[in-house]
Structure formats: C-alpha cells, structure tokens
Amino acid sequence: MSTIHPPEHHFQGRPADHGGHGTAGAGPDVVVVGAGVIGLTTGVCLAESGWRVQLLTRSAPAGTTSAVASAMIGPSFGDPSDPETVRARVGIAEFTELAARGDTGVVLRRGRLAARGDASPLPGLTACAPADLPDGFAGGSWARLPLVDMPVYLDHLVGRLHAAGGRIVETEVRSLAELAEYTPRIVHCAGLGARELVGDPQLRPVRGQQVVVENPGLDEFFISAPFEPDWTAYWPHPGHVVLGGSQDDGGTTEPDPVLADRIRARCIAVEPRLATARVLAHQVGLRPVRSAVRLEVEMIGGARCVHNYGHGGTGVTTSWGSAREAVALLVDDPVGQPSISR
Ligand SMILES: Cc1cc2nc3c(=O)[nH]c(=O)nc-3n(C[C@H](O)[C@H](O)[C@H](O)COP(=O)(O)OP(=O)(O)OC[C@H]3O[C@@H](n4cnc5c(N)ncnc54)[C@H](O)[C@@H]3O)c2cc1C
Structure with a gap:
C-alpha cells in the first residue's frame, strides 16, 4: 500500500x-x-x-x-427501491439522531408543506386544517423534519x-x-x-438564492410544494430565518436584488412577522444538478x-x-x- x-x-x-x-x-x-x-x-x-x-x-x-444550503432534510415519499429514496431515508434517520445531541446545528422543527393546487395530504403526514393554511393555499400537511444550520x-x-x-x-x-x-x-x-x-x-449549475433575516420568534417552518421555479419557504434557526426559494439556470453567485424582494414579499404574505425582521445576508448557491x-x-x-x-x-x-x-x-x-x- x-x-x-x-x-x-x-x-x-x-x-x-x-x-x-x-x-x-x-x-x-x-x-x-x-x-x-x-x-x-x-x-x-x-x-x-x-x-x-x-x-x-x-x-x-x-x-x-x-454552506449556503437551507437545509431541510426530507421528506421522502419516493419508491423505496430507488437509491435516492434509500439515501434520503438514511439521512432523515441520521439527522434526527444528530438533532437529539444539541450541539450539531441540527434541530427538529414542526412545519407545514402547503399546496396551491393539488391539495391531497402527503402520505404518512397529518393533513392541515383549513384554518392552518395561508390565503391562496388549497391544502397541506404537517411534518416534523430536521433543519440544519449549515x-x-x-x-x-x-x-x-x-x-x-x-x-x-x-x-x-x-x-x-x-x-x-x-x-x-x-x-x-x-x-x-x-x-x-x-x-x-x-453536470450543470442550478442557481438558488435566499435571504437570511433575524428570527422574530418563529419556530415552525413553511414550504410550498410541489416546487415551482420560485416557491415560498422559510426555515427558522435559533438566531435567524432562511427565506427561499428559487431555482434558475445560470452561473452567477451575485445576489439579484429584485429576486430578493420577491422572496421576502412571498414569505411575508405567509408570515407577517417577517415584515420587520432585519436582513442579515443575501446568499446564492449553485446546486450541482445531474x-x-x-x-x-x-x-x-x-x-x-x-x-x-x-x-x-x-x-x-x-x-x-x-x-x-x-x-x-x-x-x-x-x-x-x-x-x-x-
Ligand atoms: C440555495 C440552496 C438551498 C439548498 N437547500 C437544500 C436543502 O434544503 N436540503 C438539501 O438536502 N440540499 C439542499 N441544497 C443542495 C446542497 O447544498 C447540495 O446538494 C450540496 O451542498 C452538494 O454538496 P457537495 O459537497 O457535492 O458540493 P460543494 O458543497 O460545492 O463542495 C464541493 C467541494 O469540492 C471542492 N472542489 C471542487 N473542485 C475542486 C478541485 N479541482 N480541487 C479541489 N477541490 C475542489 C470545493 O472547493 C468544495 O470543497 C441546497 C442548495 C442550494 C444552492
């Protein structure tokens, strides 16, 4: 050797x-x-x-x-024989254990996965009551997932x-x-x-932009699904909240201020407490898509x-x-x- x-x-x-x-x-x-x-x-x-x-x-x-991933772990509803589903399930179990340790940057959070169109509840999750849903959303499910402060x-x-x-x-x-x-x-x-x-x-880059703001006291996440090119999502961490989401072809990691405003506006429409949250950072990452x-x-x-x-x-x-x-x-x-x- x-x-x-x-x-x-x-x-x-x-x-x-x-x-x-x-x-x-x-x-x-x-x-x-x-x-x-x-x-x-x-x-x-x-x-x-x-x-x-x-x-x-x-x-x-x-x-x-x-370092700029959001990062939400799961959920996974794929075919159990698909290698990606197997990998995701290994990850959900591992990150759930890491959350229990308390010093890893991983926390378990409850949150909503909400849909504007097809409102069928997601398998294995609890359906949202109509009163749980923001305006414009037809249905959704409650989940408890690991969130990672990368x-x-x-x-x-x-x-x-x-x-x-x-x-x-x-x-x-x-x-x-x-x-x-x-x-x-x-x-x-x-x-x-x-x-x-x-x-x-x-292999190609798929650009994602996010806005990081101070946490005004949120402890539940929200994500609109299925994903559109621009979707609405916020993920609370102990000191900050990551607002997303976006995906577009392109190689620049320079933040787009117009897109940043759109991301904030969409999130504020779902969670008005974000309106006064001070902006801490703008982040862009290029997903390695294959x-x-x-x-x-x-x-x-x-x-x-x-x-x-x-x-x-x-x-x-x-x-x-x-x-x-x-x-x-x-x-x-x-x-x-x-x-x-x-
Ligand atoms: C905005 C955004 C949000 C995301 N949210 C989520 C999420 O919620 N959940 C989730 O699971 N994933 C999420 N992702 C996806 C996730 O971030 C990526 O899939 C993951 O980070 C890829 O990791 P990687 O180690 O392969 O690549 P990278 O993190 O890019 O690391 C590549 C490494 O290779 C090194 N390298 C490259 N070329 C060379 C070279 N020639 N010589 C030496 N070193 C080299 C780099 O320096 C770096 O260290 C998100 C991504 C983005 C952009």
Missing part, C-alpha cells in the same frame, strides 16, 4: 494545513477531493472507521455550496474528522490522473468542480477512484447515505486494506 503524501507541486497554490492529528509521519490511505457536505461526510465515515484520510479542497468548508453543522463535521485523525488541506486538484500517481484510493466529491476534473457534460448522482468506481491508473458527486438540491439530505455507499465501494478494494485497524 502506498503511503506517499501528494507533493505540493501537483497543486495550485500553497496548501494550508487545517489541523487534524494522528497521521504524523504517514501518508493518507485515502484522498478525498472536496470539503463540502459530501466530501466531509465521506471523510468522517472513513476516518471514524480507521482509515487515514486527507481531504483536498479548493475552498474552505465555509466557502462551499454546502455553517454550524459543517464545523461539527470538521471537528469529527479532526478527532478521528483526518486532515484538510486547502489546495486545487488539477487532475485526478496526477493525484492517482501518489495515492491508491481517491473519493471524488468535487460537486460542480467535477465539470472540470472529469469533464462530465451531464440526471442521477454519480456513485461508482473507476480505476484511474493504479488507483481506485470512487466518484460521489452530482447531488443537486438534496445533497445534505442524501449525504450520509451517499457517504456510506462510497465507503462500501472503496472497501471492496483490490489495492489492499488500510494499515490500521478498522
């Missing part, structure tokens, strides 16, 4: 070590590309199983798409990774083939970055590479399920087992 640390000249810029321990004098067993929610969760699963893990990332976790949650994942001996190095990976010369195993979690790294023509998540093995040179990218608008929800599948694909490993116990 190779334990060669990838050399600095293979990266653009000077790697900045973001901590971690337990790997002194030894190279990693696995290099994970990406430190968004997919790379971090995969790194945590590997490191907590005993692998020596190094994450290489162009941007710090706080600068990723994952900056806090990403810090939680970084803490777990470091506690298990994993390391994060901030650097650009230019080529998986070059990386494969120095490590026997790669997990590729570059999100939209996969467009350049593997030239995947199926016809299906790419979760498969590719041999690159002598290295086993597991691709784990293309999670679109549900990457937080499906992060734990995807990470465990990626680990399973890596463990079925012809290049040898890690040198420390798992």
Whole structure:
C-alpha cells in the first residue's frame, strides 16, 4: 500500500494545513477531493472507521455550496427501491439522531408543506386544517423534519474528522490522473468542480438564492410544494430565518436584488412577522444538478477512484447515505486494506 503524501507541486497554490492529528509521519490511505457536505461526510465515515484520510479542497468548508444550503432534510415519499429514496431515508434517520445531541446545528422543527393546487395530504403526514393554511393555499400537511444550520453543522463535521485523525488541506486538484500517481484510493466529491476534473457534460449549475433575516420568534417552518421555479419557504434557526426559494439556470453567485424582494414579499404574505425582521445576508448557491448522482468506481491508473458527486438540491439530505455507499465501494478494494485497524 502506498503511503506517499501528494507533493505540493501537483497543486495550485500553497496548501494550508487545517489541523487534524494522528497521521504524523504517514501518508493518507485515502484522498478525498472536496470539503463540502459530501466530501466531509465521506471523510468522517472513513476516518471514524480507521482509515487515514486527507481531504483536498479548493475552498474552505465555509466557502462551499454546502454552506449556503437551507437545509431541510426530507421528506421522502419516493419508491423505496430507488437509491435516492434509500439515501434520503438514511439521512432523515441520521439527522434526527444528530438533532437529539444539541450541539450539531441540527434541530427538529414542526412545519407545514402547503399546496396551491393539488391539495391531497402527503402520505404518512397529518393533513392541515383549513384554518392552518395561508390565503391562496388549497391544502397541506404537517411534518416534523430536521433543519440544519449549515455553517454550524459543517464545523461539527470538521471537528469529527479532526478527532478521528483526518486532515484538510486547502489546495486545487488539477487532475485526478496526477493525484492517482501518489495515492491508491481517491473519493471524488468535487460537486460542480467535477465539470472540470472529469469533464462530465451531464453536470450543470442550478442557481438558488435566499435571504437570511433575524428570527422574530418563529419556530415552525413553511414550504410550498410541489416546487415551482420560485416557491415560498422559510426555515427558522435559533438566531435567524432562511427565506427561499428559487431555482434558475445560470452561473452567477451575485445576489439579484429584485429576486430578493420577491422572496421576502412571498414569505411575508405567509408570515407577517417577517415584515420587520432585519436582513442579515443575501446568499446564492449553485446546486450541482445531474440526471442521477454519480456513485461508482473507476480505476484511474493504479488507483481506485470512487466518484460521489452530482447531488443537486438534496445533497445534505442524501449525504450520509451517499457517504456510506462510497465507503462500501472503496472497501471492496483490490489495492489492499488500510494499515490500521478498522
Ligand atoms: C440555495 C440552496 C438551498 C439548498 N437547500 C437544500 C436543502 O434544503 N436540503 C438539501 O438536502 N440540499 C439542499 N441544497 C443542495 C446542497 O447544498 C447540495 O446538494 C450540496 O451542498 C452538494 O454538496 P457537495 O459537497 O457535492 O458540493 P460543494 O458543497 O460545492 O463542495 C464541493 C467541494 O469540492 C471542492 N472542489 C471542487 N473542485 C475542486 C478541485 N479541482 N480541487 C479541489 N477541490 C475542489 C470545493 O472547493 C468544495 O470543497 C441546497 C442548495 C442550494 C444552492
């Protein structure tokens, strides 16, 4: 098994070590590309199983798409044999447990999923009474779901990774083939970055904009469903509320002030207490949308590479399920087992 640390000249810029321990004098067993929610969760699963893990990332976790996700976990009504449904259900269970811990950025909140048109109650949920519904909504259901304060949650994942001996190095990976010369195993979690790294023509950015405001005392979420290109949603966190939602093709991460006004107006129409809430931030993220998540093995040179990218608008929800599948694909490993116990 190779334990060669990838050399600095293979990266653009000077790697900045973001901590971690337990790997002194030894190279990693696995290099994970990406430190968004997919790379971090995969790194945590590997490191907590005993692998020596190094994450290489162009941007710090706080600068990723994952950091601006809303992020609501579930619900999931899909076909139970569909891999996406399986991943979502793994995520709902895992985030529900994380909410019980209290220090992870995850909380369980009650809220309404309301529809303007088709008003059939959603399977397994309690139908809203007519008095529960805002003007213009024909029906809806009450749900209790995990909501994730992403900056806090990403810090939680970084803490777990470091506690298990994993390391994060901030650097650009230019080529998986070059990386494969120095490590026997790669997990590729570059999100939209996969467009350049593997030239995947199926991957495209879908822009989402949100307004973050002070929390005027809300503890229930609201989301209009099924989604239209612009829908109405607000998700309360302890100190703030995230207002959404939007989706459009386009690559700019510059906030659009007209769209921001529309998002606020729609949310205020449902929850008038938001009218006086001070605006704290405008956020834009580009969802890495693909016809299906790419979760498969590719041999690159002598290295086993597991691709784990293309999670679109549900990457937080499906992060734990995807990470465990990626680990399973890596463990079925012809290049040898890690040198420390798992
Ligand atoms: C507005 C908005 C709201 C959302 N709400 C929800 C929600 O409610 N629930 C939900 O489940 N999901 C939600 N999502 C979707 C979710 O945010 C994404 O699916 C998820 O963040 C994708 O994670 P990722 O780790 O694949 O990508 P990213 O977070 O983009 O991370 C990619 C990583 O790869 C690194 N990278 C890329 N290229 C290179 C390279 N060449 N070299 C080194 N590093 C590289 C980047 O620096 C980064 O660290 C939302 C998204 C948006 C935009």
